[in-house]
Each structure stands twice: as structure tokens, then as C-alpha cells.
Amino acid sequence: MAGATAVTGAGRGYDVVVVGARVAGSATAMLLARMGHRVLLVDRMGFPSDTMSSHFIPFYGAARLERWGLLDRLLATGCPPVARLTSDWGQVRLTGRPPAYQGTRVGVCPRRYVLDKLLIDAAVESGVEFEERFLVTELLGDGDRVTGVRGRTSSGARVTVPASFVVGADGMRSLVARTVGAEEYNTVPPLTVTYYTYFENLNLDDLLIHWRPGRCVPAIPTHDGLAVVLCGSPHAEWRELRKDVEGGYFAAIERDVPEFAERLRDARRVERFSGTHHVPNFFRKPFGPGWALVGDAGYHKDPVTALGMSDAFRDAEYLAAALHEALEGARPADEALAEYEVRRNRDAEPLYKYTLEQARYQPLDRLTARVLKALEDNEEDRDQFFGILAGSVLPEEFSALDNIVRILTRAGLMPT
Numbered sequence: 001m002a003g004a005t006a007v008t009g010a011g012r013g014y015d016v017v018v019v020g021a022r023v024a025g026s027a028t029a030m031l032l033a034r035m036g037h038r039v040l041l042v043d044r045m046g047f048p049s050d051t052m053s054s055h056f057i058p059f060y061g062a063a064r065l066e067r068w069g070l071l072d073r074l075l076a077t078g079c080p081p082v083a084r085l086t087s088d089w090g091q092v093r094l095t096g097r098p099p100a101y102q103g104t105r106v107g108v109c110p111r112r113y114v115l116d117k118l119l120i121d122a123a124v125e126s127g128v129e130f131e132e133r134f135l136v137t138e139l140l141g142d143g144d145r146v147t148g149v150r151g152r153t154s155s156g157a158r159v160t161v162p163a164s165f166v167v168g169a170d171g172m173r174s175l176v177a178r179t180v181g182a183e184e185y186n187t188v189p190p191l192t193v194t195y196y197t198y199f200e201n202l203n204l205d206d207l208l209i210h211w212r213p214g215r216c217v218p219a220i221p222t223h224d225g226l227a228v229v230l231c232g233s234p235h236a237e238w239r240e241l242r243k244d245v246e247g248g249y250f251a252a253i254e255r256d257v258p259e260f261a262e263r264l265r266d267a268r269r270v271e272r273f274s275g276t277h278h279v280p281n282f283f284r285k286p287f288g289p290g291w292a293l294v295g296d297a298g299y300h301k302d303p304v305t306a307l308g309m310s311d312a313f314r315d316a317e318y319l320a321a322a323l324h325e326a327l328e329g330a331r332p333a334d335e336a337l338a339e340y341e342v343r344r345n346r347d348a349e350p351l352y353k354y355t356l357e358q359a360r361y362q363p364l365d366r367l368t369a370r371v372l373k374a375l376e377d378n379e380e381d382r383d384q385f386f387g388i389l390a391g392s393v394l395p396e397e398f399s400a401l402d403n404i405v406r407i408l409t410r411a412g413l414m415p416t
């Protein structure tokens with residue numbers, strides 16, 4: 001229907017208007033429609049289209065796609081499953097098969113122009129009305145309550161759409177968050193700058209991450225036999241790097257991971273470079289009268305742990321459940337939405353802390369180096385260790401003192 005109709009239900013209004021139709025917005029809209037609500041999903045972009053993002057989804061995000069009946073559909077587009085993960089710190093290199101997350105034992109790294117369109121299609125199949133190239137220009141209000149949106153359709157028509165709730169799934173620069181003045185907390189300024197591009201003939205079956213002091217170089221297989229290869233650097237290097245992105249990217253990999261630079265020379269780069277230094281870390285209060293935030297609009301962090309999309313899926317489920325209760329009259333909206341914030345933060349805060357630690361690209365400390373060494377001949381615990389990356393093991397679970405002591409003792413590496 002994209003662009004063909006000018007928001008058929010605008011007169012009657014909707015239960016929910018979702019602004020932004022990528023991972024957070026289309027998932028939230030789909031789940032609400034499946035619960036029987038009238039939902040309008042809009043995005044200023046046309047689809048399929050790409051966006052600034054690499055795109056690994058660990059087991060923990062893939063499990064939600066599976067639960068929604070979409071993982072097989074995504075794999076059928078030629079998206080390779082990723083079940084084995086390798087981390088390379090130079091002095092030690094480990095490979096593992098993480099434990100399943102809620103029964104799912106694969107990750108995926110789909111191109112965004114495939115994934116986002118697949119989610120939009122699933123939302124439309126579930127009964128969502130979708131309008132692409134629809135720019136939301138302002139929110140409607142009644143006192144401090146948000147009552148809908150005003151925007152411009154692809155034909156240039158100005159449309160007013162009343163709704164019981166407006167969901168901002170409109171990314172970290174969210175118009176919805178800005179308009180309502182959503183409070184920001186746990187804020188940490190950007191720590192990294194990341195550039196990425198795509199290679200063919202890299203012959204990569206699994207996810208491979210190189211960790212070096214001040215550098216992170218992940219490579220992940222994606223659609224069309226390509227691999228996305230990222231180079232993350234401390235934020236302080238941004239001004240220098242942006243003068244020559246291609247030169248800086250290859251020079252950093254050559255300097256810090258020369259054996260991988262050799263592999264890249266044998267492969268062929270097939271796309272331009274993308275990247276950004278603008279990766280702030282923050283939570284926003286995700287609700288108020290008549291509005292809610294989901295995805296990057298409500299919670300943004302460094303991409304080093306590749307959790308953005310999986311967190312958006314999780315929060316889509318939590319938010320849809322809360323809005324359902326409010327729309328059904330089962331609970332007052334502020335109570336249901338306050339629980340949404342609590343559930344989001346309970347799950348996100350430990351991983352946020354872990355993400356900020358990883359984004360500092362610190363050299364290995366002596367204890368960590370010793371634990372990694374101990375894991376070389378211990379497949380069971382090595383798989384658990386990789387469960388952190390897959391999202392099936394919590395970082396604090398693995399690094400609990402008794403667990404570390406057990407692993408070191410078993411390897412005969414416990415310091416006296």
C-alpha cells in the first residue's frame with residue numbers, strides 16, 4: 001500500500017501510531033496488531049533501504065525472531081546462520097559454540113535492507129497499516145497529553161492522525177523524545193568511532209572478532225557470500241580518521257592485526273565505507289501521557305556488543321505488552337508503562353555496563369589473560385564464555401568470583 005493511500009484510518013484515529021518502521025517500530029507495530037489493535041506505522045524513508053548499521057543479531061535477538069515466526073523466513077533469504085564465535089586477542093585465540101538462548105542456537109547478520117523490509121511485511125500481514133515516505137513533523141497534544149501526529153505523506157499532503165498512543169521508534173535523534181522532553185539518564189559520551197565495509201572472498205564461516213588495545217576488528221558473514229568487516233577505534237581518533245577513512249581503516253588493521261590485513265588483501269572490497277563517531281550512550285524515560293519510546297529512541301549505546309537490534313526486539317515485546325494492558329483497560333496506562341521502563345532497565349543495565357567496559361578497548365589485564373588461557377583446553381567453559389557474546393550467559397554470571405576460581409583451579413592456573 002506504500003504511498004498509495006493517504007492513511008485510510010486517519011479520520012477515525014488509531015489505537016497506536018508508531019513513528020519509525022525499522023527494527024524497533026515494525027516489531028512493536030506487528031506485536032500490537034497481533035493483539036488486535038489498530039496500528040499505523042509510518043517512516044519518512046522508502047523500503048527496502050539501508051541504514052547506518054552493521055547488523056549482527058546474537059542468539060538472544062534471533063530467539064525473538066524465531067518466536068515471532070520470522071527466523072526461518074530470514075534464513076530463507078540466504079542469510080547465513082552463525083553458530084560458532086571466535087575471539088582473537090593476539091596472545092590467545094578462542095572459538096566456542098555458545099549455549100542456546102531460549103532454545104535458539106544461531107545468530108544472524110542480515111543486511112538491513114532485507115531485515116527491515118521483512119519485519120515491515122510481517123507487520124502488514126499482521127494487520128498494521130503502513131505508510132512509507134511519511135514524515136512526522138509534529139505531535140498533537142491536549143495539555144501535556146500526546147494525542148496523535150501531524151505529518152506529510154509521499155504526495156505532499158498534510159495529514160493529521162489522532163491516536164490513543166504515539167510510539168517513538170524514530171531512532172536516537174527521536175523527534176518524539178525531543179518534543180515531549182523525555183528525560184535522559186545514565187549518560188556517557190561517545191567512546192568509539194567505527195567504520196565498516198563489505199568484502200567478498202573472505203571465506204568466513206563464523207563471527208570473528210579481533211581485540212587489541214585501542215582497537216576492535218569484527219568480521220561477520222552476511223547475505224550474498226559477503227562479510228561485513230568493522231574497525232572500531234577510540235573516539236579520540238575520529239578527527240584524524242575522518243580525513244582519510246579508507247587509509248585510516250586499512251592502516252589501523254595493518255598495524256594492529258597484520259595477519260587479518262593479509263586476508264583482506266586476498267579478498268575484494270565491494271562497497272563503500274560507512275561509519276560514525278556519533279554513538280552516545282544514554283537511557284531516556286520511555287513513557288508519558290499518550291507517548292512511549294522504543295529502540296534507540298529510548299536507549300542508545302555503543303555498537304561494540306552488537307545489542308542494538310536485539311534490545312529493540314526485547315523492548316518491543318515489553319512495550320507491546322504494556323500498551324495492550326492500557327488499551328484493554330486492564331491497568332492504568334502510567335502503571336503499565338512504568339513497568340515497561342522497569343523491565344527494560346532491569347535487563348539492559350548489566351549489559352549497558354558491560355558494553356561501556358568493552359567500548360574502552362582496554363588491554364587485557366593479567367587476571368583476564370589468565371582466564372582466557374585457562375579456557376584454551378576447557379571447551380565447556382569456553383562455550384559458556386562465548387554465551388556472553390551470544391546473549392545466553394550474563395557477563396556477571398560468568399565473571400562471578402567462584403566461577404573464575406573454579407575455571408583457574410581446573411586449569412592449574414589459580415594464583416597462590
Ligand SMILES: Cc1cc2nc3c(=O)[nH]c(=O)nc-3n(C[C@H](O)[C@H](O)[C@H](O)COP(=O)(O)OP(=O)(O)OC[C@H]3O[C@@H](n4cnc5c(N)ncnc54)[C@H](O)[C@@H]3O)c2cc1C
Binds near residue numbers: 045175
Ligand atoms: C556503526 C554501527 C554498527 C552497529 N552494529 C550493530 C550490530 O552489529 N548489531 C546490532 O544489533 N546493532 C548494531 N548497531 C545499532 C543498531 O543499528 C540500532 O540499535 C538499531 O538500528 C536501532 O533501531 P531502531 O528501529 O530503534 O532505530 P533506527 O534504525 O534508527 O530507525 C529509526 C527510523 O525512524 C525513522 N524516522 C525518524 N524520524 C522520523 C520522522 N520524523 N518521521 C518518520 N520517520 C522517522 C527513520 O527514517 C528510521 O527509519 C550499530 C550501530 C552503528 C552506528
